[in-house]
Amino acid sequence: MRLIHTADLHLKKGEKNRLEVLRWLINNLERFGADALIIAGDLFDNDTDANILRPEVRKIFQNTDAKVIIIPGNHDQHSYSYDYDYGENVVQLIKTPFESYQLAGIKMVGIPYQEKRFIECIKDLPEEIDLLVAHGTLYDKTFIFNYIDDEETRYMPVYPESLSGLARYIALGHIHSRCIEKKYGDTFVVYPGSPSALDIKCVGKRCVYLVEFRDGDLKMETVEVEISPYWVTREFFLFPGAEAKLIDEIREFLSGIKDKRVMVHLDIRGFSEESDRNLKSRVEQLIREFKGKFSDFRIDTDKVQSWSQLLENRIVRNFVQKTEGIEFNLRMKIFEITLPIFNKLLE
Amino acid sequence: MIYGLNESGKTALIEALGWLLFRRSIKDLRYDRPLDIEIIIEDAGHTYSLPAKKIKFRLPVGNIAGLLYVRASESAVFDKKSQDSFWDSIKTMLGRIGKGIPFTKLDKKIFDEVGLQFKKKGWNENKTRIIQQERERLRNLKDYLEQIGKIEDKEVCQSRLKDRYTFLKNRLSKIEMAKRYKNYKELKNLYGLYLETKSRYQDYDRYKYDYQTRWQKLLIERESLIKAEENRKRTIEEIDVLKQEIDKLTEKDDMISAQGLEESIRTLPGKTEGWDIRYSGLILSITTILFLISFFLPIPKIISIFLFLLGLAQFVFSLYQRKKVQDIDRQRSELLDRAKAVFPEVDNLDQFYEKVRDLHEQRMKREAMLQEKERVLKLFGDPRDIDKIENEIEELRKKTGLAEIDDLDEKIREKKLLDDKLARIKANIAERLNEGDENRWMRMIESMKTEPPEEEVDVEQEDEVKAEIERIGQRIQEMERDIRVFRAVQKSTYNVTDDHSAFLEYHQLRKRLEDYDLERQAAIKAREILIEMSSELDQFIEDIISGDEGLNRYFHLVTGRYDRVEVVDKDFVAYEKTRKFQIKGLSSGTRDQLLLCFRIAALKRLYPQGFFLLLDDAFIFADWVRREKLVRLLKDCADKGNQIIYLTSDNHTRDLFRQFGARITEL
CATH class of the missing domain: 1.10.287 (Helix Hairpins)
Structure with a gap:
């Protein structure tokens, strides 16, 4: 028994690429030898889009004989019903707190997104589940702090302690940006990330998980979604007087990227001795230079503070020059503290 | 050179320039806000006009600006009130970035801003308290976050245990129902057996124990x-x-x-043997011989006669005796x-x-x-x-219907067995009902009537089930206590409203605390840089005083008297060969000249690309000789690309400037 695990496609009217990714997944199920496609929530971006896109999605699903197993996520919580026709091969696991389903000897349970605590949903779970599908935020301290600023992480907290021994493979959905693999006891817990690059947080090649259950063994591997563009993001630090050098560094970095699917997001932060206008002009020139090379290209300079007038002051300039060679985090902090104080004195 | 008589508007003009160029405050101006004024500035091929909405270049402000502008009879280059020494004043002036404190004292402000103690480099009281509070909060949150998962897990376990508990309770209830039913059935059966046995026992009434006893008797x-x-x-x-x-x-x-x-x-008489005659004859013979011998031997005759007589007497007595024995025989x-x-x-x-x-x-x-x-x-x-007894036995036979006592014994044995059985049953029922009155048994048993169980249950498992219920119950209570305590402290100790906020706050706090360390390092590093800059400034001022085209040279040129100027104990001392003069000991004119020389020397170093200087009757206290030397000095500056604007009402000064080729504007 082999299946493809994905989640968070966020299909939306007008976002044809996302629909294409779904089509690609369905069309390639046979190539992967998969008997089923598991969608762990948020197939649609919202319930309205679900109503609009359902006929088209049904048509896509009809292109395969494999089972398509869907649970609702927080974005498409009300997009499923036994009255809705997604195709005969589609299994909607929508009963709360959970719904069981058996496929080729694999015992699976779907926990649709619901506004209650995860532990309340799992208390009556049957034993010896092979596959558990759920949509929520895994509060694992090894990675959750990277995402905790996102309000989306408020939805359905799931604690690692609750997952150990719950099933052999737990197919999660909700975190889009990248795939995350964890193992608690003998239980594998996996976020595949969104197969489409939904936003600039979706960094790295997009992928889905190919999971194989064979005679008590479980194998899994990532499968790249070849048609999906993906974001490459990089943070650059700017120090006063190093504007030209920074532009050169960025140029060198961009020249090194060969994959045409790449969408580039550069986040520049720091302090500039040039005026906003000058810096903007440099950045615009860079964008013009590389625009055709990438499917999307963004440079964010919002976190750059321009202190051009302050840095005309000979004392301040002298101070800035004397910080050269200091480790850049410390140097950033020095500027963060001193430049506003210098500036206040000049007001 | 701008020349004009008193009240011709020189001061108004210079105030207007200072206001526009150096952004002096209106309240410092004698004639209020200047009207209808325009300054055209040419610099590096560009022309700028003031006033302008947006200034595209930066003009000096603050004390540095003060170097460029000298009001009449006020040549001091620093604010005397706030400084202890000339040196400190100059350093403050040159180190001042804007209107605020000089950079030499900026590290104190940076440390204050960050919350560090200036001398010890440790956190100040307020920041220490904040950090302690935040660390404490971080610890609490960490503790909370470590526990929350376990508590959630406990809640799942507790929920499952509760289900198990309910299941076992139901099972126990079924077992108890089954037991009640079984008890009812058993009691009912027992009671039936009791009635049956009792009935049978009544058949044995005629076989009385008395009969048996009597019969036996x-x-x-x-x-x-x-x-x-x-x-x-x-x-x-x-x-x-x-x-x-x-x-x-x-x-x-x-x-x-x-x-x-x-x-x-x-x-x-009794049979006697008598004396033996042979012995008597012998004794007589002996005594006779003795008697005879006495005649031949010296033996007293008396004794032999006596013995002879005695022998003879005894022989006679023996003969008598012998006769007597023969009669008796x-x-x-x-x-x-x-x-x-x-x-x-x-x-x-x-x-x-x-x-x-x-x-x-x-x-x-x-x-x-x-x-x-x-x-x-x-x-x-x-x-x-015997007949009477037989009759009585016969009577007993009639009463018992039994011919022999053995039959009665058998019956009595049977009766005894029944009696024992009945007693056992009665004791059993009485014990189980806790009631000795058998008349109440039937009603009591009927009141215990229970429906048979719907499904078969193994009542043998009751103890096992009870033990498990107790064990699970205790476990649930322990978990309940842990969870309750945790939830209570979640509000009171942790002050956490929801888990996401706790995670977020923990994340932000951790970053902030890490940032404090970086802030501390940054502040300390900034101070090191500022100390280094302060040291460089000392060198810079020293260079203004004694370097080429410095104060020493200019002052000597102007006065022709003082060889050099030094800074001793942070104040100027002018030397004339070996004599030294404190700045306070110099005349006001000489002091003004010294400061003007310093000003020019400083401006040359501060603005090597060129500067301008506004002088409002700055030579008013100088004698004519020194005036000329001062004008020469200014001429030299102007020739090197600097601009000097001098305002005066003094004819001699005007003529001197004219003599040195200055452009004269008369008001």
């Missing part, structure tokens, strides 16, 4: 009577035999008595013959005598026995009692 009595009769008969026979024996003995006794045998024997022989007539078997009189004694004893013995037997005979009852 009667039998024993009858047996006893039969035996007594036999004994009586035997005793009579024995009495008869005894009587016959006594008669025989009496007959013999009578014979003995009639012949007087007994008396004769009793009176007959004869009498005895006669008696023996007569005795043999009674007891032919006797051989001698002693035997006869023994026989007689035996005869007496036998007779006495038999007579005693006879008496005893006769007494016993009297004790035997009346033979007629």
Whole structure:
């Protein structure tokens, strides 16, 4: 028994690429030898889009004989019903707190997104589940702090302690940006990330998980979604007087990227001795230079503070020059503290 | 050169310039806000016009600006009020970035901003308190976050245990129902058995234990009577035999008595042997010989005669005795013959005598026995009692319907068994109902009526189920307590409203605390840089004073007297060869000249690309010789690309400037 695990496609009217990714997944199920496609929530971006896109999605699903197993996520919580026709091969696991389903000897349970605590949903779970599908935020301290600023992480907290021994493979959905693999006891817990690059947080090649259950063994591997563009993001630090050098560094970095699917997001932060206008002009020139090379290209300079007038002051300039060679985090902090104080004195 | 008489507007003009160029405050101006003023500035091929909405270049402000502008009779380059020494004042002025404190003291502000103690480089009291609070909060949150997952897990476990608990409770309830039903059924069956046994027992009513006892007693009595009769008969026979024996003995006794045998024997002297005549003859012979010898031997005759006589006497007595024994033997022989007539078997009189004694004893013995037997005979009852006993036994037979006592024994044994059985059943029921009154049993058992269980349950598992219920119950309570305590402290100790906020706050706090360390390092590093810059500034000021085109040279050029100027104890000291003059000891004119020279020397270093200088009658206290030297100095500056604007109402000064080629504007 082999299946493809994905989640968070966020299909939306007008976002044809996302629909294409779904089509690609369905069309390639046979190539992967998969008997089923598991969608762990948020197939649609919202319930309205679900109503609009359902006929088209049904048509896509009809292109395969494999089972398509869907649970609702927080974005498409009300997009499923036994009255809705997604195709005969589609299994909607929508009963709360959970719904069981058996496929080729694999015992699976779907926990649709619901506004209650995860532990309340799992208390009556049957034993010896092979596959558990759920949509929520895994509060694992090894990675959750990277995402905790996102309000989306408020939805359905799931604690690692609750997952150990719950099933052999737990197919999660909700975190889009990248795939995350964890193992608690003998239980594998996996976020595949969104197969489409939904936003600039979706960094790295997009992928889905190919999971194989064979005679008590479980194998899994990532499968790249070849048609999906993906974001490459990089943070650059700017120090006063190093504007030209920074532009050169960025140029060198961009020249090194060969994959045409790449969408580039550069986040520049720091302090500039040039005026906003000058810096903007440099950045615009860079964008013009590389625009055709990438499917999307963004440079964010919002976190750059321009202190051009302050840095005309000979004392301040002298101070800035004397910080050269200091480790850049410390140097950033020095500027963060001193430049506003210098500036206040000049007001 | 701008020349004008008093009240021609020189001060108004210079105030307007200062206001526009150096952004001086209106309240510092004597003539209020200047109107209708425009300044055109040319710099590096660009022309700028002031006032302008947006200034595209930066003009000096603050104290540095003060270097460029000297009001009449006010050549001081620093604010005297706030500084301790000239050196500090100059340093403050040159180190001042804007209107605020100089950079040499900026590290204090940076440390304050970050929350560090200036000297110890440690956190100040307020920041320490904040950090401690935040660390404490971080610890609490960490503790909370470490526990929340476990608590969630506990809640799942508790929920599952509760389900199990409920399941087991139901099972126990079913077991108890089944047990109640079983108990009811058992009691009902037992009660049925009780009734049946009781009924059977009633059939045995006629077999009374008394009958058995009585019957047994009667039998024993009858047996006893039969035996007594036999004994009586035997005793009579024995009495008869005894009587016959006594008669025989009496007959013999009578014979003995009639012949007087007994008396004769009793009176007959006893058998004696008598003295042996041979010994007596021997003794007589000896005494006779002795007597005869006495005649031939010296033996007293008296003694021999006496002994002879004694021997003779004893011989005679022996002969008498011998005769007497022979008589007795004869009498005895006669008696023996007569005795043999009674007891032919006797051989001698002693035997006869023994026989007689035996005869007496036998007779006495038999007579005693006879008496005893006769007494016993009297004790035997009346033979007629047996019939009475038989009648009574017959009566018992009729009552019990049984022919023999063995049958009754069997029945009684059966009855006893039934009795025991009934007693056991009664005890069992009484114990199980806790009620001794059997009349109430039926009603009580009926009140316990229970429906049979719907499904079969293994009541044997009751203890196991109860133990598990107790174990799970305890576990649930422990978890409940842990969870309750945690949830209580979640609000009170942790002050956490929801988990996401806790995670977020923890993340932000951790970053902030890490940032504090970086802030501290940054502040310390900034101070190091500022100290380095301060040291460089000292060098810079030193260079203004003693470097090429410095204060020493200019002051010597202007005064022609003082060789050099030094800074001693942070204040100027002017030297004329070996004599030294504190700045306070110089005349006000000389002091103004010294400061003007310093100003020019400083501006040359501060603005090597060129500067401008506004002087409002700055030479007013200088003598004519020094005025000329000062104008020459200014001319030299102007020739090097700097701009000097001098305002005066003094004709001599105007002419001097004209002499040196200055452009004169008269107001």
